Amino acid sequence: MNELRITTERHTQLLDITPQVREAVRDTNGASAVLVYVPHTTAGLTINEHADPMVARDFEMALEKLVPEAWGWKHIEEGEENAPSHPRASLMGPQVLVPLRDGELALGTWQGIYLWEHRTSPHRRKVTVTILGE
Amino acid sequence: MNELRITTERHTQLLDITPQVREAVRDTNGASAVLVYVPHTTAGLTINEHADPMVARDFEMALEKLVPEAWGWKHIEEGEENAPSHPRASLMGPQVLVPLRDGELALGTWQGIYLWEHRTSPHRRKVTVTILGE
Amino acid sequence: MNELRITTERHTQLLDITPQVREAVRDTNGASAVLVYVPHTTAGLTINEHADPMVARDFEMALEKLVPEAWGWKHIEEGEENAPSHPRASLMGPQVLVPLRDGELALGTWQGIYLWEHRTSPHRRKVTVTILGE
Numbered sequence: 044m045n046e047l048r049i050t051t052e053r054h055t056q057l058l059d060i061t062p063q064v065r066e067a068v069r070d071t072n073g074a075s076a077v078l079v080y081v082p083h084t085t086a087g088l089t090i091n092e093h094a095d096p097m098v099a100r101d102f103e104m105a106l107e108k109l110v111p112e113a114w115g116w117k118h119i120e121e122g123e124e125n126a127p128s129h130p131r132a133s134l135m136g137p138q139v140l141v142p143l144r145d146g147e148l149a150l151g152t153w154q155g156i157y158l159w160e161h162r163t164s165p166h167r168r169k170v171t172v173t174i175l176g177e
Numbered sequence: 178m179n180e181l182r183i184t185t186e187r188h189t190q191l192l193d194i195t196p197q198v199r200e201a202v203r204d205t206n207g208a209s210a211v212l213v214y215v216p217h218t219t220a221g222l223t224i225n226e227h228a229d230p231m232v233a234r235d236f237e238m239a240l241e242k243l244v245p246e247a248w249g250w251k252h253i254e255e256g257e258e259n260a261p262s263h264p265r266a267s268l269m270g271p272q273v274l275v276p277l278r279d280g281e282l283a284l285g286t287w288q289g290i291y292l293w294e295h296r297t298s299p300h301r302r303k304v305t306v307t308i309l310g311e
Numbered sequence: 312m313n314e315l316r317i318t319t320e321r322h323t324q325l326l327d328i329t330p331q332v333r334e335a336v337r338d339t340n341g342a343s344a345v346l347v348y349v350p351h352t353t354a355g356l357t358i359n360e361h362a363d364p365m366v367a368r369d370f371e372m373a374l375e376k377l378v379p380e381a382w383g384w385k386h387i388e389e390g391e392e393n394a395p396s397h398p399r400a401s402l403m404g405p406q407v408l409v410p411l412r413d414g415e416l417a418l419g420t421w422q423g424i425y426l427w428e429h430r431t432s433p434h435r436r437k438v439t440v441t442i443l444g445e
Contacts, residue, residue, distance in 0.1 A: 044276060044283070075441050076346050078210050080276050082285025084226040089401045092352040097386040098397050105378055105398040110239055118231040129232050130239040133223045137288070138274055140406055142312060142348050142441040149312070149439065151350025154405070171283065173276040175209050176311045177444045178410060178417070212344050214410050216419025218360040244373055252365040263366050264373040267357045271422070272408055305417065307343050307410040310445045 045172040051160035055107055055131075057089070057099040060170065061155040064141075065148055067172040072146040078173040080138045085128040085162040087135040088170075093155025106131050128161035135159050140175075179306040185294035189241055189265075191223070191233040194304065195289040198275075199282055201306040206280040212307040214272045219262040219296040221269040222304075227289025240265050262295035269293050274309075313440040319428035323375055323399075325357070325367040328438065329423040332409075333416055335440040340414040346441040348406045353396040353430040355403035356438075361423025374399055396429035403427050408443075 045067040049060055068077050081088055092098045109131075116126030139156060142149040150156075158170060179201040183194055202211050215222055226232045243265075250260030273290060276283040284290075292304060313335040317328055336345050349356055360366045377399075384394030407424060410417040418424075426438060 044278060075443050078274055078276055080274075080283070082283065082288060084224075084232075084285065084287045090352075090405050091397055091401050095386055098352075098394075101384050101386050101394055102398045102401065105382060105395075108382060109243065109377065114239060114242060116235050118229055118235050126232075126235055127239075129225055130236045133225050133236065134268060134402060136270070136404070137224050140274060140346055140348075140408060142346055142439055144312060149348070149350065151352065151437075153352045154350060169285075171276055173209050174311065175309050175443050177442065178412060212408055212410055214408075214417070216417065216422060218358075218366075218419065218421045243377065248373060248376060250369050252363055252369050260366075260369055261373075263359055264370050267359050267370065268402060270404070271358050274408060303419075305410055308445065309343050309443050 047170040049158050049168045049170060051165040051168055053165055054163050055103045056160040057103055058158045059093050059155050060158045064156050064172060068148060071143060071174050074143050074174045075177045076140055076142050076175045078138060078140050078175060079156060080171045082169055085125050085132055086168050087132045087137055087159040088139045089135045089157050089159060090139050090154050091157060092153045094153055123163050125162055131161045181304040183292055183302045183304060185299040185302060187299055188297050189237045190294040191237055192292045193227050193289050194292045198290050198306060202282060205277060205308050208277050208308045209311045210274055210276050210309045212272060212274050212309060213290060214305045216303055219259050219266055220302050221266045221271050221293040222273045223269045223291050223293060224273050224288050225291060226287045228287055257297050259296055265295045315438040317426055317436045317438060319433040319436055321433050322431050323371045324428040325371055326426045327361050327423050328426045332424050332440060336416060339411060339442050342411050342442045343445045344408055344410045344443045346406060346408050346443060347424060348439045350437055353393050353400055354436050355400045355405050355427040356407045357403045357425050357427060358407050358422050359425060360421045362421055391431050393430055399429045
């Protein structure tokens with residue numbers, strides 16, 4: 044299992060981590076797939092288009108509209124308002140699983156792997172990369 | 178493949194099943210990840226914070242708001258109103274995949290594995306646990 | 312890795328591809344799970360009920376309501392309005408992972424595997440099928 048460390052910069056941020064994952068799966072010939080996993084409850088992972096950065100900006104806006112701040116949350120964290128961050132994180136999920144072909148990520152032409160920051164105070168995040176066999 | 182049986186108690190319920198999954202992956206040294214899977218269409222799985230129970234209560238409220246009863250559904254089940262339960266189930270998904278480290282679930286400090294009950298009449302649910310290798 | 316080709320017919324369409332996936336996992340005795348993956352950013356996969364076709368029609372309606380066209384998107388594709396298609400695709404995800412039992416998909420009685428078409432102009436889509444071992 045490889046561990047990546049990614050520093051996020053703002054609340055509700057989509058951050059392209061494809062290069063880091065690509066590097067982490069190097070020399071894995073013969074493996075079938077890679078599990079990318081985030082061990083956090085206010086961060087997550089998603090696969091989407093990473094050619095036009097506007098797609099990520101749109102998506103950040105959409106997720107904040109889907110699960111708005113104003114829904115009357117009961118969970119309280121001192122000094123932070125992370126209640127909506129939890130369902131947002133689960134809607135996106137803490138993991139992606141990508142097939143490997145000849146030791147390379149078999150992503151589509153337009154697909155990239157994004158880390159989600161959902162927390163109000165951005166953070167240094169851990170991402171684990173686990174190789175799965177045939 | 179291991180099978181767990183979990184009894185749910187109410188409509189739109191998040192139930193922490195981390196201890197049962199932890200038990201099911203015992204003695205799996207050398208394995209890479211575990212696939213937890215629900216073979217139902219009105220139940221599902223999610224990973225989220227399980228320290229403060231209010232996070233789960235908030236999430237149940239949020240999912241019912243995201244996909245409300247009042248959307249004019251066409252699917253009819255005699256004696257039950259499960260039409261919104263189906264998209265709710267797919268938004269959350271029927272599976273989670275968690276990496277293993279030295280035969281233990283490599284969950285984050287705050288992460289737990291939850292079973293979702295989406296059906297109007299709660300149920301005895303099946304959850305399968307499948308080990309994936311390197 | 313097996314590749315399927317599926318032709319979609321309309322925007323926001325759920326298409327049952329269970330028979331094609333079942334065929335692709337034939338003769339995989341001893342394998343643990345199958346990863347079904349879509350290398351597209353405006354298509355996806357989901358598992359849901361496929362007995363009553365109304366469940367799929369309801370779900371198509373629900374996804375268009377969840378992420379509506381009218382949200383003021385910034386991403387522009389010439390001749391197409393696919394901005395909402397991207398978050399819709401990520402909400403559903405580009406992959407499903409199904410356990411195998413004796414070389415057969417261990418789906419529940421009512422579960423089927425669906426391909427999502429989110430793009431305004433339907434398309435010929437690629438779906439990859441990757442076997443994961445124990």
